[in-house]
Amino acid sequence: MSTSENTTFSIRVSSTGDIFEVPANRTILHVLFENGYEVPLDCSNGRCGTCRTRYLSGEVDHRDTALSESERSEFLTVCVSRAHAGEVVLDLPPPQSTQPIERPIAVVEAPVCVACLNCVRFCTFGAARIDNELTGVGGIQGAAVIDADTCTGCGLCAAACPTGAIEMNISTHDSVIGAIHTLNTESVPTRNKEVAEASPAEAPLSVMIFACPQCRETTHEVCGAKSEQISTNVQTRVVDVPCSGRVDTLQLMHAFESGADAVMVAGCQPGECFFNTGNLHVTQRVKRIADWLDGCGLERDRVHMMHLTPGDHDSLTNALDDLTKRTGICGPSPLRRAAFSPTQASTSR
Ligand code: SF4
Ligand code: SF4
Known part of the structure; x- marks a missing residue:
């Protein structure tokens, strides 16, 4: 719907009595953030429901695809939903600060x-x-x-x-690279770090997974369960990204350069991406990285694109087992020793 079809309305926050106007070209989310009211946020386009907020009254124009009819009688998604006219009263706590809150852009x-x-x-x-x-x-x-x-x-x-x-402005390239580096090197348990430095071939295999917001919870749960399986000689680490499409080739390469033996990108099923096509673009990048691995004399089996349905723990577990099995045949990455060298530098552009 274009902004020309929007009307101006107002919102009132029940806890403070603050009243704000929401012009036709702004969303409730914009206005709340500008005035210091923080709500959890992920997709910003009505697909995930993360920003759902309870409302107490008002004629709400629901524009999301996340909430059920019964949820809509109680909640609205502040990123896209509006009011047909008049005022909507939101059940929000007072803001932590009067400073505007930065949104990812x-x-x-x-x-x-x-x-x-x-x-x-x-x-x-x-x-x-x-x-x-x-x-x-x-x-x-x-x-x-x-x-x-x-x-x-x-x-x-x-x-x-x-x-x-x-x-x-948030999730900058350097912050993603920093997270990869920290997870791959500094978060390695001391014993494993010593083994990796002394004898890389004997250290547990390291698998790095980039997880989009929809796949994040399932990925952390599966990796948490795996870390408790003492017999599994595999360590998994998860880098949270705002969309799988945010993962670029430099970041994928850096995962290997900083010590991962295998890399997986966990994104939504085709057609299910919050951001429409992010999962399709990163699929192409993963293919390019597989070619790059071939060109470097490593094995293309070390990288995998996982199209995941949130909550499908079994498919992710099976895919991880397959990836680690294939990586086990390839052996530890030859880049691992370099990653543990004190002179190792991060990839920046
Ligand atoms: S691709 Fe995403 S981050 Fe880039 S301008 Fe569009 S909405 Fe913003
Ligand atoms: S170089 Fe191309 S992709 Fe980058 S900002 Fe300019 S037009 Fe956009």
Whole structure:
């Protein structure tokens, strides 16, 4: 629905009595965050239901696909739902602070943009466009710009940008790389670290999994259960990402470079991605990394794209078992010793 079909309405927070106007081009979420009211957030487009908030009165125009009819009598999703008119009273606690809360969005550094249009093509929310008034790399006319109000913060554009002109304000490239590095090296138990340094071939296999918001809970549960199986000579580590499509080739490569023997991306089933196509784009990247592994003399079996249905623990367990079995045949990654070297440096762009 376009913003021209939206009407202005107001929200009142029951705990404080604060009243705010929600203009046609803003969402309840925007207004709440701007005024310091924090609600949990994931997809920002009405598909996950994470931001569901209880309302006490009002004529709500429900626009999500997450809530059931019975839930809608009590809750609304503040990211997309609105009021037909008048006022909606929200049952929210007082804000922790009066400072605005930062939402995840993409930001373009125009002087690094080559106006390739990748971000415009990848963004299924229409948030990216080329502004001919801006100056791109080498003084070319035109550079990308992101509409902060429409951006859901999925990160697909950042992963697709060939020049690194797009950075996320939250879940930055460096923060993802830092999480990979920390999980792969610093979180290794002391005994295993000593074994890995002295004799990499004898250390437990290390599997790194990138998990999107929908697959996150299932992935952590399966990996938690695996870590309790004392007989399993495998260590799994999970990197949480805002969408599987946020995972770019540098991040996948860095997982190997920092010591993983195998890497899995856990994203939604085709057609189920919160951000429409993120899981399809990363599937292509995983194929490219398999080719890269081949080119480096490693084995392509070390990387796997898992299309997961949330809650399907059995399929993920089986896929992990298959991956570790194949990796076990390949043996520990030769990059592992380098990862434990004190001179190892992180991958930045
Ligand atoms: S993908 Fe990157 S380089 Fe290409 S238009 Fe967008 S910001 Fe510019
Ligand atoms: S972060 Fe996602 S929604 Fe925002 S501009 Fe990039 S692709 Fe579009």
